[in-house]
Each structure stands twice: as C-alpha cells, then as structure tokens.
Amino acid sequence: MKIISLWSGPRNVSTALMYSFAQRSDTYVVDEPLYGHYLTKTDADHPGKQEVINNMETDGLKVIHQLNKQAKTTPILFLKNMAHHWIGLSDELLLDYDNVFLIRDPREMLPSLVNQIPNPIMRDTGLKMQVDLLKKLQSQGRTPAVIDSRQLLLNPENTLKKLCTILKIKFEADMLEWEAKPRKEDGVWAKHWYQNVHKSTGFEPYTKKKAEVPSHVQPLLEECIPYYDYLYENAIKLN
Template identity: 30%
Template sequence: MNTILALWSVPRSISTGFERMMMERGDFKIIHEPFSYFFYAKERRAEAVHMNVDPTAPLDFPDILAFIRSEAEKKPVFFKDMCYHVISRADQEFLGNFVNTFIIRDPAWTLPSHHKLNPDFTMEEAGYEAQTRMFEMVTKMTRKTPAVVDAEDLVEDTHGVVKAYCEAVDIPFMPQSLTWKAEFKPEWKTWEKWHLDAADSTGFMKDMEQFDVTVHDVPRLRDAYESCRPLFEVLYPHRLRAR
C-alpha cells in the first residue's frame, strides 16, 4: 500500500487551500473530508449546515477507512479532515494507517469565519479540543512531533513553509504547486458553500476573507475564543519553520 498522508485541521484554517496545493502537485489521490459523512450523516452529532450529501459516499467509520486504504493501493493518498469528525474513534490502530500532520490557525480568525457560515456552530465543531487531543496522541504514538503548519506562516512565507512540510513528510518539494488556476474542484461538492474562497484563489493569498464581526464583538465568540486560544497555544510552538 502507498503512503496515506493526513492533514488534520480545525474549520476555517486554510486547510482547503493547502489541499488545493496538494491537488496541483498531481502525485497524490486527493480525498476531501471523508469522515464528515460519519460525523454528520451517520452519527448526526450536529446539524450539517450547507452540506450537499453524496448518496454514494460511505457513512460507516470502517467503510470510510476501507475506502481510503483501497485508494492507497493504486496511488499515494492525501486527505484532509477535521479532528472532531474522528476523535470519538481515533486510537493508535486508526492513526497508524496514516502519516499524520496538522494545520493550525489562531481562533481569532477561525471563529469569526466559522460564525459567518454557521452562527450556531458547537464548541465540538470549533475543533480545538479534538485537535489538541489528536496531536498529543500522535506524538505519544510516534515518539516524535508531527508536522504542524501554522496558517498565518503559510500565507506569509508559502515557499518556506511548504518546503519545510515536504521535507518533514519526505515528499518532493514542487514549487510549481504553489500557484494554480482559480476553479471549483469536484472534490469540494459536498461542502461547496464552505469552499468558495478556495475556489476563487490562485495561491495562498492574504486578506481573502472579510468578517462582519470579531471575537470581541459577540459574547459567544469571545467565550469560545477564551476556551480555544490556550488549546491553539499547545500546538503553536511546534509549528514548522522555514529553513
């Protein structure tokens, strides 16, 4: 079986932009948030806001994993997903299927962006607790720190951060993958409304998002920020640095 490279994220962390870069490489089969079907369509743990359900997609956790593994028999696989989609089932056996990597972003940015699309998101969906737990699980399992990309670093120094990521996971660095044609990718159909910025992008661009509020304007967001920021700070010191 070929490598399965996983990027574990929180919502609104530029993870789909990172996935778009991986698409541009051309050497990986890309699978987009496969475990969202388990969380939203199978377990129904929260309302599936703006979800376009594909009736052919696997829903059961073992079936989703089997699908990913079957694709890896043909070609190396890259998938990105939310930690909170899988944390209820994540254990050493599950995580051992993948090269596990993480993308993080300051909740001062993710929470207003999330609020814009889903004002009633739950704290589980904010994603930081699950991401911290998974990071700690992977670190303990592998006895080394997994690759962590910080979204703001990625935008500020795309070349350096992506190169460092490629070195960390032992894949070739392809500078040509850092820019692309603006287009909507079929892999994003399930969550189409959530990925319009990624579809409009041609690279990792600053100030693409416009927010109506900040975390200081809405009491609920302020409370969420106070809960999420310390969790973000657990991973932040481990972020990749450009060499």
C-alpha cells in the first residue's frame, strides 16, 4: 500500500498530473479530498462553494480515515491536494504519505488564478503552505520530491521517470497521454476550473504566458516570489 500525496497550488498543472497518474495500471486517483474541509474552515469564496460543501465530507479527519481505508484496496492511491487545504490537521499524518510538491512561477500562475479568484490573497496561492509543509517534512528527515510545472511541461517523460524513481515505482509510458474528456474522479468543481485539461490528450507543450500580472495583484506577486524561490531551489533538476 502506497499513498502519494501531491501538494500543489491552483493553476499549477496539477489536474494534468492527476490524469497522468490515473493512466497507471496500479493507481487510483482522488481529486482534492480536503476541499470541502477547507471551505468550511475558512472564509474563502470560491466558484461553486456551496455545491462543493454539499457534495463532500467536510470533516478533514474523517476524510483522512476514509482515504486510509481506500488505500488498502489499490496498490497506489494518488491524492491531488491543494496545499492550503491542509488546515487544522496534525502534521504527523503527513508521515504516512509519499509527499510530492508541484510548483509554478507566480509570474505565470497569478494571471491565470485571477480568472477564478479576482482578488487572490497569499492563502489562495498555496505557496506559503507548500513551504511550511516542505520544511516540516525536511525537519523529520524526509526529502519530498518537488516538481516545477515548467520543467514538467518541457520534458514530461524524463521528469516523470525521475519522479517515479524517487517514489520507488515503475514508470509507465501510459502516463504521458489520456483521452480528451472529463474523468469520473473529477470533483464537482471541474466545470469551473478544468475546461482546458478536459480538451487535452497529454501534457501541453510549455509556452511562456503572455498575460501579465494585473497591477492590483503586484503586491501579492512580490510576496509570493521568495516562497517560490525556496521551493524551486529544492526542485528536481534534469541533467
């Protein structure tokens, strides 16, 4: 039994990475299991908030117990988590997972995020919580994999091969492509966030984002950069 927990921020290509793992012959994926928990614990105003709450278990500890039971039914359970959803839960629980961090340069992430959350704050990016979680795991002697989304898109195969080596699982070529359609595992929020990935058949080639960070989000960008830089220093680098 292996539980891989991805800790991402929004607009980081995390859904594509979940779809990638869903192609594996030995893996079952779960989409943002702690989203309902997060929305009930904070004042976050997200698209479809009430629908999410109505359709999910909102007690985070119950969610963790349910996932641990589910993990016994499949060789690998892959959890696509947003880092900021980890709120009010014991960090000791993280030690049961093979933790992976997925990051994206905020200069490219924020112009996309404002389409769903027009006035984002640091919490909405997940970056600070990613750093906090990474440091906590490092203090426990763990060295979680950190993947930069730009590198993943530039070289999906080699990045995934290196990730699989770190996770001590076999790379499967099927991880590189999937059918262009929604998946049954998609959360009810997919209609608000997943329009592009539903059209994809694999990792889209990297293109530098043309949109600029809006002026009202510039202060947040400046706040984000040191967190991103720390994470990037710890990211997987290809030779």
